[in-house]
Amino acid sequence: MTELVTERLILRAPRPEDAPCYALGISEFAVAKWLTPVPWPYTLSMAQDFLRSAPAPTPEKAFFIIEHPQKGLIGCVTLVSELGFWIARPHWQRGYGMEAASALIDWHFDGTGAEAIRSSAHHNNIASLRLKAKLGFVATGREMRFSQALQHNVEHVTTALSRTDWRARRNDLCA
Template sequence: MTELHTARLVLRPARSDDAPCYALGVGDFEVARWLTPVPWPYTLIMAQDWLRQAPPPTPEKSLFIIDLPNRGLIGCISLIDELGYWIARPHWGRGYVTEAATALLDWHFANSSSRAVASSAHHDNAASLQVLRKLGFEATGRQKRFSQPLQHNVDHIVSTLSRQTWLAREPRKCA
């Protein structure tokens, strides 16, 4: 079982017993509103189905639960079609996404032949856009994407992080 460890977090594969906490985190509209493909309201059955189909993580494609030791599941990070993530609202603003993404991107670029990683965020999601900037992503365009929670199209800023940029970065403390 692949796990990634950071100074404060454990990134681990999803388990079926994660479903209640997962549903609670994503079920908060203030979290869901930023997650374009996620239906809202989000139910326990949806979480069970989603987690059941999660493949084992590989450096090329992965979904990890963000686990805060002694607290449990606080979010999720994935690298499937693009880098995506969410953190439960009580844990916002503490650098957990940057820390988790740094570990995932280190693992990804060290163990795959990928030349770049894409990501995107709502144009008005200042927190996610700041995380992407800190990680070295560069905006490459804008797209309209249909938001399931908002039930309308949302302008997204599309970004790319190259292997070269990632490997040339100055490692910094993520906390």
């Protein structure tokens, strides 16, 4: 089973027993309102169904639970059509999103021939847009997407990160 281990986190495939903590973290409106495809309220049965259907992670397409060894499940990070993530509210502003996303981006570029990763965020999700800028994502445009939690269209900032820019950024950090 694939696991990515960072300084403070373990990124791993979901397990059935994750459903209660997953549902608790993602069902808080302060989290769900930023996740366009996620309905709200989000129930335990939704979490059970979703986690049961999650494919095994590969460098091409991955869905990882973010686990803190002392705190348990604190969020998830995914790269399917876009890079996406959420962190449960009690764990905000600790750098966990940056740490998890960096590990997944490294794994993706190391294991594929992909030249870029796309991502997006609500135009007013300042924390997500700031994290993506720190990762090296650059704005590529804007588009409207329907938010399940908000039940209306929301303007999204679309972004992209090239393999070249990621490697240069990682080399600068390690130098």
